[in-house]
Structures are given as structure tokens and as C-alpha cells.
Amino acid sequence: MKNYTLILLLAITLIGCRQAVDETTQVDQSMQQVITTAYKSTETTNAIYHWKTTFAPDYKEWEFLHRHNITRLYIHMFDVVTERNYESGRWDIVPIATTKFGQIAPENIKNIEIIPTAYITVEALREMKGKEQEYAELLVERLRAMARYNKLGKTQEIQFDCDWTKSTRDSYFALCDAARNLMREDSIALSATIRLHQLSQDAPPVDRGVLMLYNTGNLKSVETKNSILDIKDVEPYLKQEIKYPIPLDYVYPTYGWGVKFYRGGNFNAIVSNPATETLEKGETMRNERPTVEEILEVKKLVEKQLGKPSIGNIIYHFDKEQLNHYTDDDIAKIFSNN
Template identity: 30%
Template sequence: MQLKAVISICKILDLFDAKWPVILKNFCLYIVLFVVFISCQRTETPIVSFYYWKTNFNLSPLELETIKENNVEKIYIRYFDLDLHPKTKQVYPVSPIHFTKLPNIKSIVPVVYIQNKVMLDEKFNSQDLANKTNDFINLVNTKNGLSCQEIQIDCDWTLSSKTNYLKFIEDFKRISAKKLSATIRLHQVKYFEKTKIPNVDSGVLMYYNMGTIAVKSLNSIYDQGIAKRYIKSLKKYPLPLSYALPIYSWGIHISQGKVIGLRSKLLASDLDSSANFTFIEKNIYKVNQSHYRKGVFYKKEDVIKIEAISADDLKEMASDLKENGASSPKEIIFYDLDELNLINYEKTIFKQVVTCF
């Protein structure tokens, strides 16, 4: 398109060759080429995708509306986790997905979350694990009449487990014969020469869970200061990356000065509306009286620290990633598609975020 425009303009300039000085003619041509060059550098807005991380697939009206409004064509569905059985020490699938309703969407990507201890197991057998993982994915697909062209492996491998992990990726890619993607953490981007790069078609940078879950820490889900220590390395990272951004929240449950658990999908508004909690400061609440809430016991004087992601946080993430990334990502994946997360944002937030790139 741009080339045809240049040719056409050159022909027009040739018509005025006798009247225009050569310098002026060349100057105009340089201007045209510069404009065309700049237009070629413009990239398309990334598409919006979502992770689905519940064990029962049954989209609510709000979740369906969000998919439709954002023209979502791909959902990354957690199919199952892989863990070591506490007694037999055998690898087994944990909480496999159950489809109450089938996804009415163009593309689904099964995601398998693998505990790092699986990779560290002294009896680790890469080919056997790859075969069993692929077989179980196929079993889920066959049972539900589904198909996929891509599979994603989610594992926070370490220096100790990298050899086994990289071997597993090689075996699984060969056995599955599918397009393969892998999740990438910030430390794996900065120190990729040590942690190595899995042999996958693309990666997804998990831009969350950055800090330490502790009594006096800042927001452990997202901390711009921590992120900036790592993202300057993005331009050097050889693997094409999409970005996964958080839209979830949780409460850090603290008792007698110690963290005793994470309470998922917990918001400040949940505690504000309950007589059992008193607001102390910022995101801190105190338990007024001992009680049970959704099966969890809250003891009087316990403390809950709420950590959440605001719309401004999401835009800040997008801005920093755009500034430091090697190229514009093709896709932004929000974690995760759940109406308990969606109700905390205005409907256009996802479009707002992707247009920041």
C-alpha cells in the first residue's frame, strides 16, 4: 500500500521535472518517504484475551458480555495442575476442568500448571510425563468435543529444575505436535542466560506476583519499583512475548503478626459492608469478633491486608511495558475471567489498556 503511494507520487513529481528544481523535488520525495516510514512503524493494537482459572467452566452473563464487548477470540483455560502425591510421590492431575457449558469462542488454549517440585523429583521421567500430560489433555478434549491448536505450559522453573523442565518442553512439543507457549517470569527475562529459554513458539510474561507476601510488604501482586528492576531487559529477550496483566485481588490474613493464608477474591468493599471488620488505615482491616466467613475462621484481633489492582495500575503497567518492550505485543491476556474480578472495573477498561501499547 505504502509502496504504491510512493510510486504514484514519484510519477507526479516527474511530470513537473522541467519546472521544479532538482533540490526541491528531492526534498519533497524525502518528506514522502519519511511519512511512509513512520506509518510503517505503527503497530496494530494488541487483541484482548483472558485466562479462565476456575475448575468449572460455566460463563456468567457478565463474563459473556465482557467477551463480546472486547471481541475476545481466545481464552486460555486451566485444564489441570500437575503435583506430586504426598504418599506415593507419583505425579497426578489436580482439579481437572469440568465443562458445564462448552466455550462458544473461536480458540481455546489448554493451560497446564506444573508445580516446580514435579521437575525436581528424583524419579522425574520427562518423556513419560510428556506422554501422560498430552494424553490427559486429549482425554478432556475428546470427552467434551473440543479441539485446540495451541497448548500452554505454566511452570516457575528454577536453576535447579531447568534441565528437567527444558527437556520436558522438548518432549512435550514433539509428542503433542501443537503450537506451544510457556509462561515467563520477570526473573527469567532478566537472567535468561542462566535460566535459559524453553523451546516454545512464544512466551507470556506474567506481569504480577512480584513481591513477597508479608505483613509489612507493599502490594505483592504489583509493585512498579520491583518491576522496573527487570523490564529493562525485555529488549534483549529473544523469545516473542505477550503480556499477562492482573485483574484479581486477595486478602492477606495475618494472625499474631504472622501471615496464615491468602483469601482470594476478597475486596475492601467486602469488609466495609461487614460488621465483623473495622477499617484501620489504607488497605488494613481488623477483625472485631471471631467468626467464620466462607469456611474460613477469622479470630478476633486478626488483621486482613487487602491487595488489589486499580485501573490506573493497569494503565501504568501498559505504559512501562510499551516503553521497555522490544516490540508491541500481539496479545494482552488478563488474569482472570471471573465476574468477581470484572465488577471492579468499568466495561471499557480492557480496551483502554490495550490502546496504551
């Protein structure tokens, strides 16, 4: 009798599990549908990253967004790092560099979807091992709370940015999985940044990916030609056509800087305004700013091997001073889906 009861219980459990799996699949499909439907209506959806700790665009910046029909804005909300707790002696995982928001006129973001984004350091990810569910809850809730509090409109997607590698992959995937499950009920998608070196591995369990096509070279090497973008650094990762398992969009750099080296070639500093920088005897500086031609060359290669972007192209980043180096025509060419 006892055995029969056990078998019966096992059967019920298995049926239950099956139902749960089916439900998950259904939700995944419906989520994909939501995303596809949302972006089907426009031919391309232009997007831009805001990666500063104060969000207070001026009139000209808002005007830039509207002029270029940018309807998606990825805003960096905070970084997740480890910090020594001197009372407990342990490493705490804490948010830092939380973005401050100035007044936002409702008409300025009327047609713009904000995607709250959090950068997670690898150290924090390592520390999260085994506690991914707990931190997924905190990350999701904090990103959503920031969007709510600062009246950034209805959140339809949030994004994680992390330079995960093979050794931290499992933890990152568990974090993404937990976060996606949390947001499923509210039909909020989870996207993640994908770095070129991550293309060769499994895709994280997220709804969409954003391939970062900047910071492709070795910044600190004096030998590097352009660490922001150089097709020679991109090509090795895109030698052949790739069928990436999740929809991808592409981010192109629209910024530049100077990289200063000591005499002897050791890295010294990044210089935000190279024109005014003075060099000591023996020091050298590399000016880096990808030209539109260089960006379009990379774009051609990326689209050849990975296909057109699923929603649209993205530029990095929303900074008036940096964008001034590119003409409207340049920006239009980068966004163009033709």
C-alpha cells in the same frame, strides 16, 4: 574392508542426522509462520485466563468476552503434583484439580480459541527428572483429550505453567522440548508462562511465552504494599531493554483480595471478600487490587523494555466478581495495543 564399512555407515548416519536437523529447523520455521499468519489479520488479539476448577460461564460472562473482543481463552485444565503412593512408598506424579466443564453452547466459543493450560508444580518437575518424555506425552495427550471431550474447538496451542528455577530448568526444558516435538506433526504450538525472575535466564524451548505480571510481591510480608502488582517490584527486572529470544505476550491482573495478618505481623490468610471480613483485636488486613493506572504504568514499562506483545494482551482472570471492579474502559485500556 571392515574399516571401510564403518566409515560408510558413519557417513550415512551423519547425513541422516543433518537431514533430521534440517527438517526440524524447517518445521520450527513453518510453525512460527503458522503462528504469525494466524494473528496477523487482527491488530490486537485480546485474551483472558480462566483459573477455576469449573468452567461454566453464564450469559453475562460470555457477553463480557464478546464485548471486549476476547478471542483467546487460556483455560486451566489441571495441576500436576506429586502424591505419596502408600503401596509402593514412592512419589507418584499425578494430575489433580481437573477442571469440570458445564454445557458450552457452540455459538459461545465460535470465534474463541481455547488454549488448554496445565500447571506443573516444582515438586512434580523434580520427580520427572529423566522421565520428561513420558510425562510430556501424558500432559499433551490429556490436555488434548480434555479439549476434544469437552468440544472446545480445534486445539492450536497448549500451555505449560511452571515456576521453574535454575535447579529445575534442565528438566523443564526437556519436558517442553519433548512436548513440542510431539505436537509438531499436528501443527500445535506450545507456549509457556514466564515469570519475571525467569527473564534473566535462557528462554524455554517453546513457541511463545506469556509474561506474568501479577503476584510480583511477597504476599506473606506485612511490609509489602501490594503483592499482586507493584511497579517497584517489577522495575528491578526491567532496568534495561531486553531482547527475549521468543515472542512474548503480557498478562495483567484484574483481581484483588485482602491479606490478613496476625497481631505481630505474621501472615494469616487470604480473604476473598475483605469487605465482610471481621478482624480480631490486633489483626490487620491489607487490601490489594491494582488500579488501572497502576496496571498501565507497568504496561508502559514492560512495552518499553520488551516491546509490544506479539499477539496481544491478556488479563487474569475470568471471574465476574473480580471483573466487576473494573470498567469497560479500564479493560479496553489494558487490552489496547496503542
